[in-house]
Amino acid sequence: MTRIGIAFNLKPEPLTTPIGATLASAGETADPIQRDEEPPSNEAARVLSTRERSAVIGQPDGAVLVEEVSADDEFAEWDTAETIDAVADALGAYGTVIQLEATAEFPERLRTERPDIVFNMAEGSGGKNREAHVPAICEFFGVPYTGSDPLTLSLCLDKSRTKEILSHYGVATPSFTVVESADAVTDRWPSLRYPLFVKPIHEGSSKGITERNLCQTPADLGAQVDFLLETYAQAVLIEEYLPGAEFTCAVLGNGQTARVLPIVGMDFDALPDGALPVYGFEAKWLWDRPDAPLRIFDCPAAIPDSLRRTIESTTLRAYQALGCRDWSRVDVRLDAAGVPNVIEVNPLPGILPNPADNSCFPKAARVAGISYQALIQTCLTLAAERQGVRLRRVRA
Ligand SMILES: Nc1ncnc2c1ncn2[C@@H]1O[C@H](COP(=O)(O)OP(=O)(O)O)[C@@H](O)[C@H]1O
Ligand SMILES: [Mg+2]
Numbered sequence: 497m498t499r500i501g502i503a504f505n506l507k508p509e510p511l512t513t514p515i516g517a518t519l520a521s522a523g524e525t526a527d528p529i530q531r532d533e534e535p536p537s538n539e540a541a542r543v544l545s546t547r548e549r550s551a552v553i554g555q556p557d558g559a560v561l562v563e564e565v566s567a568d569d570e571f572a573e574w575d576t577a578e579t580i581d582a583v584a585d586a587l588g589a590y591g592t593v594i595q596l597e598a599t600a601e602f603p604e605r606l607r608t609e610r611p612d613i614v615f616n617m618a619e620g621s622g623g624k625n626r627e628a629h630v631p632a633i634c635e636f637f638g639v640p641y642t643g644s645d646p647l648t649l650s651l652c653l654d655k656s657r658t659k660e661i662l663s664h665y666g667v668a669t670p671s672f673t674v675v676e677s678a679d680a681v682t683d684r685w686p687s688l689r690y691p692l693f694v695k696p697i698h699e700g701s702s703k704g705i706t707e708r709n710l711c712q713t714p715a716d717l718g719a720q721v722d723f724l725l726e727t728y729a730q731a732v733l734i735e736e737y738l739p740g741a742e743f744t745c746a747v748l749g750n751g752q753t754a755r756v757l758p759i760v761g762m763d764f765d766a767l768p769d770g771a772l773p774v775y776g777f778e779a780k781w782l783w784d785r786p787d788a789p790l791r792i793f794d795c796p797a798a799i800p801d802s803l804r805r806t807i808e809s810t811t812l813r814a815y816q817a818l819g820c821r822d823w824s825r826v827d828v829r830l831d832a833a834g835v836p837n838v839i840e841v842n843p844l845p846g847i848l849p850n851p852a853d854n855s856c857f858p859k860a861a862r863v864a865g866i867s868y869q870a871l872i873q874t875c876l877t878l879a880a881e882r883q884g885v886r887l888r889r890v891r892a
Pocket of ligand 2: 838
């Protein structure tokens, strides 16, 4: 019987004390946010870290005040037992599943268990190469694994390196620069056209991305870059703001047979009146609540065929340029001329199993007629074919 490892980071148990947020300027009190609830389209917990608290409190009008904060960013993208169990159940159709939590014992367990293949969903812990750790250890021991290799995972976790590669291959992405320290801001962005959008270089799940990141003037820019440098202790990407529609595109497959699943469009009219058309921190964490889910996704996106084809080809070119394998999700937005630009590439896509959680990759798969189980199994079989691992179905 084939032995299939599943490598994951399990999110710690929720705290007993709920994390509360107060929407002070609106004069209303938000429901307490529980750590084990998931935002749409990614698997981050509703954990407000100390850094995010700073980001939220940093709203110019003090709009949002987070009352109590605990936990660490490190866990924000880790998976819940519900997601890990759903993936393990799907993998069980092809053999015995061995749970390999990505703790300090992972290398030794991998060496002794020696599964035939590892399904990698570990977001990793610590540093800008965190997503590359598990695949690198698998390579070290010669164990085949699903998804992108360590190089691609690290590249995609660096928003500027991603854009350098996209630019080299002629894939449209907004003009940009990177600032490492506050002193460097003034002399390195003269050729960029306002408005500009800024973000921490190594984060995901919209950490550090609030409405304040859209900068109309050099004064806005200087202030927000300083704030992000200080709060996130990492370089800041400054790029031209894309004013057009936004999409996220799930890709499944390799080489010539890689295909884009039905495109997910963002309907920014679903955001509160006056909100900027940005899928950032507020949209993912404050305005999307279990009692009032944000109906922001539209799949398949209602767009003309010609635009759909252009978005698909841009997405596939980004996927190939970055060396993605088996699956990835590509964020795309239109520029002022309506040309699709790539914002970022996610080679470890969010895969929440519950349709109510609005996770984009499983949502696109469902629209394509691919169930959650079939999606996970397709990723596994693609990886197996690529690496010459023989798989046989042992149950329906
Ligand atoms: N250059 C840009 N122009 C317009 N909006 C942007 C730009 N970059 C990011 N955004 C907005 O911010 C959101 C989050 O940015 P993204 O780079 O995808 O970060 P994350 O890793 O947190 O998903 C995007 O979904 C988009 O709405
Ligand atoms: Mg994104």
